[in-house]
Structures are given as structure tokens and as C-alpha cells.
Amino acid sequence: MSAGTSDILAPEQEPAELARFREQWKAEVRERRAAATSGAQTQPVPGANTAAERAISPARSDASSKPAITNTLSASRGPATHVVAGAPTVITHASHGQSHLSPNLAHAVEVYRKAVFHEQHSQLDEALRLYRQAFRLDANVDRAYFIEEQRTQERSAIQPASHKKVPSTVSVNGVTRDVQKLEVQDSKNRSFVASGFLAQVLKNFPENLVFEPEDEKEGLPPINLIPDELLLQILRILDYTTIERFAAVSRKARVLSLDSAIWRDFVQLAYKPPQIADDESITNIVELYSSDYRRAYIEHPRLRLDGVYIAVCHYMRMGSSENAWVNVTHLITYHRYLRFFPNGQVLSLLANDEWQPQTVIPMLKPSLRMKGFYIGNWSLSGSTVYITNLDEKHPSHAHATTELQPNKYFFQMTLALRSRPLGRWNKLDFIGYDSVNVEDGEAVPLPLKNERSFWFSKVKSWAGY
Structure with missing residues (x-):
């Protein structure tokens, strides 16, 4: 039975096995809530793992088991410090507020995260397959996933002011898409702007970057003695192909190559009549790409004159x-x-x-x-x-x-x-x-x-x- 038809089954057409599982799970949820209300420590419910395994069993390959999985995930949310006794999951919390997962659980959480992504994009068959894989790796993967998501949101809330991620929506050539914009301002008030996939990469870079040697046993290369201002002046006289090759050397080179002044020069030189209409503004063009001059130069149409x-x-x-x-x-x-x-x-x-x-x-x-x-x-x-x-x-x-x-x-x-x-x-x-x-x-x-x-x-x- 396809995923499209399983969501509209009438109650009398529902598989008997699914109905039994739902009733069993409701009873387990009521027992857990009663235990939580009385303040008693939650104990593993007999048969819970068996029910979860039945929900994600490969034998149940039809999409009608998807509602059962959804009920399992929504009902199993609990306090961030809850640990199921006897389960193979190990969740501990460090003093700085970050959680440490076992390698097996970390892999299960990553698979679960992919399943959530596919479910949000209505790719139910792939989501169901990944849900099953995640639960096979660890029966408590849903709880670990929600704990990690909460802690990620907490870390984002206290993110330093020098890294500001701004979601935006742009429309280019009639196609509307969501992008992420990362604005980085260093101690010398220079602005580096990136958006799209590159912004996702840059947000994980450390604060203080240096040019590192190819061999870790060697000392820092002499290029670190050159001030960043001088390096930027050198980059501004190069062509964009050479700049991108330099950016591939290291993380420090990538950040330097994103300086807005470099790509603003390229945009202002390229995008003028007849490359654009007489009444068209460069500012309006750059705003289509989240004020990212580099993206504008790469993605906005222009005829090559070289x-x-x-x-x-x-x-x-x-x-x-x-x-x-x-x-x-x-x-x-x-x-x-x-x-x-x-x-x-x-x-x-x-x-x-x-x-x-x-x-x-x-x-x-x-x-x-x-x-x-x-x-x-x-x-x-x-x-x-x-x-x-x-x-x-x-x-x-x-x-x-x-x-x-x-x-x-x-x-x-x-x-x-x-x-x-x-x-x-x-x-x-x-x-x-x-x-x-x-x-x-x-x-x-x-x-x-x-x-x-x-x-x-x-x-x-x-x-x-």
C-alpha cells in the first residue's frame, strides 16, 4: 500500500496489527504519565522495546506503520535528564551544558535527523526507512534527538554578537528559495559576508584563524607576519580565479577572500550598461543575493569580455x-x-x-x-x-x-x-x-x-x- 493511501484509511479499514499496537502504546503512555505525576522514577515499561521493534520491523514495509511511529516519537518526549534504565543509550551532561553521546547513539541521532528532514519534505517512504534504521541502532534515539535539538537552540540563543546568522528569502529568475546569511565582524571592524552553503561552513570556524603549516611539526609560516590589511590589498589586484584558488589554501585564506571590498570591486566593474539596464541599480541586484557581493558576481548573469x-x-x-x-x-x-x-x-x-x-x-x-x-x-x-x-x-x-x-x-x-x-x-x-x-x-x-x-x-x- 502506498504512503499516499495509508493516511486516508477509514477506521474500519485499518490493519488489525496497527490497531493493537496503538492501544498497547496508549496504555504505556498512561502508565508513564501516572508515574511522572506521582514523582516516582520512571521505570522501563515491559514490552515497550518489543512494541517499538514491531513498529520499525522490516517486515512492516508498508507506509501504514508511519502513524504508529509518529505516535511513538511524540509520546516519548520527556525531561532532558531522563534516562531509560536497561537501555544501551548513555546520555550524560557536561558542566558547560553540552551533551555527550556514545558513538552508536550519535550515529543513530544523525540518521534520525535525516528522517525528520525527509518527513518535513513529504518524502515519507525514505523517512520511514530512516526512522526504522535509527530505532534499530538505538531504541531511545528519539529522546536523544530532542535533547540535542534543545541544546542546539540554547547554544544559538547565546551565540556571540560577532556572528549573526540571518535567515532570508530571495527570488531569482522567478525561483524563491531560503538562504542563510552569515555576517562576521572581526576586531578591526572589517565585514565578511557569506550566504547559502558557505555560511553553514563558516559558522563552525574558530574565532582566531592563522595560516597553519602543512607539516604540524613545523612552525607557523612567515605569511602570518603579513598584516591582514596588506593581504587584502594584494587580493584586490588579482583576478577572481586566482582569489578562489588562494581561498582553497586554508580557512584563514577563505575568510580573507570573502572581504566585501574585494567582490564589490568586481561587481561594480562588471554590472553596468549594457550588462544591466540603464535604470537598474547595483544595490538592488546585490540585495537579491542577501547583500553578498561574491554570490552576486557568481550567480547573476553577465557576459564574459575576457x-x-x-x-x-x-x-x-x-x-x-x-x-x-x-x-x-x-x-x-x-x-x-x-x-x-x-x-x-x-x-x-x-x-x-x-x-x-x-x-x-x-x-x-x-x-x-x-x-x-x-x-x-x-x-x-x-x-x-x-x-x-x-x-x-x-x-x-x-x-x-x-x-x-x-x-x-x-x-x-x-x-x-x-x-x-x-x-x-x-x-x-x-x-x-x-x-x-x-x-x-x-x-x-x-x-x-x-x-x-x-x-x-x-x-x-x-x-x-
Whole structure:
């Protein structure tokens, strides 16, 4: 029986075994409450472990046992200092208010926590399986779980003011999600902001961080002698790829790399027209990402200007043959290149396989003149790239002996900006490609059968912004 149908069973359709278990458990709960009211020490109830084992027995694989487990968990909550006699669980409390669990119980609590997560997300089958696994590891795992949750909340309530975790909800591209934001302020009043999964990692870092040696027997490395202010100034002149590589060295490096001033520089350089609309504010963009400049730079769409987008296209063309029994087929290969500039100018080149990328890329400048070379304008709206007024620039020798005539057509493209993986913004997919008549402005769609996606290739000698 599926989990969806087990919750709506009529009382007369309820399995007899489940009904017996529920009545038995109610009787046990009444006995426990009576003992607690009289002030007597709670003793293990005969048959309780047997009932719990029946509730989580692998033989009861159907989801109808889920209500029985829920009753077991809700009824078994008790005082934080309660210990069930004769059970394998050992729960002691240290003077500083934290609990110590045996390794087996700690593992059971972790499994139980996963089960609660799946239950909250309506994944009842997986939750039931994990509940059973947790109770097999320890029959009192539910009690230990609730004690640990209470102590976690108590520790969060007295969390130092220098670490403030603020839950927030953001909506990006129509998708609403909850994130966690961690604001860390050190003794020198520098602000480090992180959100999402990174915030969960950082909140467990110690207060005083140093660069530690690779070999513990060695002393602290000399880099610890450099003031943090100087290290931050060095990081601000590096590119973001180098900064992220430095951040992977140690926890101290990761915290330094999150300084808001570093990523604010990247955001302010990148997100300005035509990367964003004229009336759009950088402040509003950053607020979408919990005021985390690093996340904004990674996750908000932006065209890469430090390289070229290249599409390698193929198609088959039938050839002619003198022999009627022989069919000749040609594989035609050509490349499309797109280079974007900060001032809104874009270069487009269509070249056959005689012109390889290693030859074309050094030539891809506004001064280039060859067949298939176009210059136009670009703008970015959300994750959609609009390229307009693509005008072909003919070779200079083509009009050496004839009067220069303006082009009768120009072209326009609409492309979708993608990121594979996150933060790269390295792919452009064709949405539309039109030929526009200069005289009447009529746009005629061109076939996209042979067109392929553009992939970004970085050029070290080209500046980004």
C-alpha cells in the first residue's frame, strides 16, 4: 500500500496489527504519565522495546506503520535528564551544558535527523526507512534527538554578537528559495559576508584563524607576519580565479577572500550598461543575493569580455560523382565567433575550416576586414543577449575599383546566456537569428538547423572589464 493511501484509511479499514499496537502504546503512555505525576522514577515499561521493534520491523514495509511511529516519537518526549534504565543509550551532561553521546547513539541521532528532514519534505517512504534504521541502532534515539535539538537552540540563543546568522528569502529568475546569511565582524571592524552553503561552513570556524603549516611539526609560516590589511590589498589586484584558488589554501585564506571590498570591486566593474539596464541599480541586484557581493558576481548573469565565444558547426552536403554507383558526401565545418566589448560593441565572424581559431582569435579586432566579418551592438536583459545592427565589413580590396555601396541588410541575434558550471557564464544558445531589410525594417528569420551553441574560450591578453 502506498504512503499516499495509508493516511486516508477509514477506521474500519485499518490493519488489525496497527490497531493493537496503538492501544498497547496508549496504555504505556498512561502508565508513564501516572508515574511522572506521582514523582516516582520512571521505570522501563515491559514490552515497550518489543512494541517499538514491531513498529520499525522490516517486515512492516508498508507506509501504514508511519502513524504508529509518529505516535511513538511524540509520546516519548520527556525531561532532558531522563534516562531509560536497561537501555544501551548513555546520555550524560557536561558542566558547560553540552551533551555527550556514545558513538552508536550519535550515529543513530544523525540518521534520525535525516528522517525528520525527509518527513518535513513529504518524502515519507525514505523517512520511514530512516526512522526504522535509527530505532534499530538505538531504541531511545528519539529522546536523544530532542535533547540535542534543545541544546542546539540554547547554544544559538547565546551565540556571540560577532556572528549573526540571518535567515532570508530571495527570488531569482522567478525561483524563491531560503538562504542563510552569515555576517562576521572581526576586531578591526572589517565585514565578511557569506550566504547559502558557505555560511553553514563558516559558522563552525574558530574565532582566531592563522595560516597553519602543512607539516604540524613545523612552525607557523612567515605569511602570518603579513598584516591582514596588506593581504587584502594584494587580493584586490588579482583576478577572481586566482582569489578562489588562494581561498582553497586554508580557512584563514577563505575568510580573507570573502572581504566585501574585494567582490564589490568586481561587481561594480562588471554590472553596468549594457550588462544591466540603464535604470537598474547595483544595490538592488546585490540585495537579491542577501547583500553578498561574491554570490552576486557568481550567480547573476553577465557576459564574459575576457575572451571569445566560439561555435563549431557542421553539416553534410551531397557532391557529384561521374560513377553512378558512387555517392559523394561532403562534411562542411565552419566556425562562428563572438567577441563582446564593455562599450556595447560586438564583433561577429563567420569563417570556414580553413581559418582555425588559433589563427582567427589574434585577428579578431574592430579593424579586421574580411568576408563574413560583422560589427554590431549588444545588450543583456536578465539571461537573454540581444545583438542588433550587425553590419558586414567587407575587405578593403573589394571596393578598390568600385564605389562603396551601403549594405541592404543587417542581421540580429537573440541568444540565451547559460553557465556550465555555476559562475562561468560560458555558453550562448541560439534563440533567434534574423535578416533585417534596411529600407523597410522587415525581419526575416533565418534557419538555425546547422547552428550550434557558443562556448567561451578565455584569452589571457584580453582585459575583462
